[in-house]
Amino acid sequence: MTKGDSTTFMTRFGEVHTKGGDEVGGFDSLPIVDVANLGSSSVQERQLVAADIFDVCKNVGFFYVKNHGIPQETIDTIHTMAAKFFALPDEVKMESYIGNSADINWQMSLEKGVKMESFSMGYERAADHQRDLDDSPPSDPYNLHGPNQWPRDEAIPGFREAYLRYHADVLEFSRKLIRILALALDLPEEYFDKKVKDPGTNSRLVHYMARDVSEERTTGLAPHTDCGCFTILSQNDVLGLQVLNGRNEWVNAQPIPGTFVVNLGDIFTYWTNGLFRSTHHRAINMTGEERYSIPFFFSVGYNESVAPLQEFVSEEKPPIKEEFVYGAVWLSSPCVPIEVLLTPNIVDEKNHASLELKGPPLRTSTVVFPLLPDGSHLP
Numbered sequence: 001m002t003k004g005d006s007t008t009f010m011t012r013f014g015e016v017h018t019k020g021g022d023e024v025g026g027f028d029s030l031p032i033v034d035v036a037n038l039g040s041s042s043v044q045e046r047q048l049v050a051a052d053i054f055d056v057c058k059n060v061g062f063f064y065v066k067n068h069g070i071p072q073e074t075i076d077t078i079h080t081m082a083a084k085f086f087a088l089p090d091e092v093k094m095e096s097y098i099g100n101s102a103d104i105n106w107q108m109s110l111e112k113g114v115k116m117e118s119f120s121m122g123y124e125r126a127a128d129h130q131r132d133l134d135d136s137p138p139s140d141p142y143n144l145h146g147p148n149q150w151p152r153d154e155a156i157p158g159f160r161e162a163y164l165r166y167h168a169d170v171l172e173f174s175r176k177l178i179r180i181l182a183l184a185l186d187l188p189e190e191y192f193d194k195k196v197k198d199p200g201t202n203s204r205l206v207h208y209m210a211r212d213v214s215e216e217r218t219t220g221l222a223p224h225t226d227c228g229c230f231t232i233l234s235q236n237d238v239l240g241l242q243v244l245n246g247r248n249e250w251v252n253a254q255p256i257p258g259t260f261v262v263n264l265g266d267i268f269t270y271w272t273n274g275l276f277r278s279t280h281h282r283a284i285n286m287t288g289e290e291r292y293s294i295p296f297f298f299s300v301g302y303n304e305s306v307a308p309l310q311e312f313v314s315e316e317k318p319p320i321k322e323e324f325v326y327g328a329v330w331l332s333s334p335c336v337p338i339e340v341l342l343t344p345n346i347v348d349e350k351n352h353a354s355l356e357l358k359g360p361p362l363r364t365s366t367v368v369f370p371l372l373p374d375g376s377h378l379p
């Protein structure tokens, strides 16, 4: 965190070393960025947003966005649907179970005390305002796209439509945000457009079950960085997300009505050769109430290659990462829910353990973590 120090940090794609420079990581709360002018017709107004974004990406890697323009009704509806979905009988949820298909899934284990369940969806044309249903499917050499395994409409009317609409709106917002990120980096605004035309997106509805707060241990999402370009998170009003600052302290991402939490993923760290942060975070239900969150992971197409951009590479700053194709390594970096010891301000080594995936190969842009602590799937 200190000025001038070099940093080594683990990302989902391996260890990365950066040279020091400005102070980074010295935050005690997450900044709020007003993005009302994200799509302004005035380049000066867009530049002002870009300037704010530049600072927070360099120093924090996490920020709230307000005035994002996505109708509150779209957000409220998908939250209502999430609660309804998770309240369905297990037999119905099992129809979307990860083990039924290599595609999108519902996952949970109550038996073994894991207090999380999730439903995932991957990119599909119906969830993209900029594409038509009969557009040819994205090129998919790594077999990462697949049909989403939606629950039957009779079981939960309107669920699919609500999630498709939410995905499409957040995708639209993301395509605007990546233009502002380009501007923030002094690149042409359209610089990344081609790479995200057929984006590698996925999204999850996550239910962190209410827990007994007197327990010292619980299961949650272990500390990790996100692997894509950035993540847009909608959370209900129950605290769970925590972000690691440069002093190794967990900073609460307290839910703020009307905002999303945005965090950069590893790809932006690579593109900027370490200038922009992909910051560690974890998620644990801190309360005795039900927590629901909806991360939307926005990324380049799976067939796109990623490498530090020449603008950020010099003799003093050699590339921190070799070029790689996003889809080729995507599946090898699962995000793992794991038992978390609720000791404040300590990054438990155990939390970094990774579990081997067992069972059928999992493809598509879906979550790929095993739900059971021993790495196996239900049933």
Ligand SMILES: O=C(O)CCC(=O)C(=O)O
Pocket: 206, 221, 226, 233, 235, 240, 241, 281, 282, 283, 293, 294, 295, 335
């Ligand atoms: O649920 C949350 O608050 C965070 C989720 C997250 O970090 C992830 O899924 O990568």
Ligand SMILES: [Fe+2]
Pocket: 224, 225, 226, 231, 281
């Ligand atoms: Fe994450």
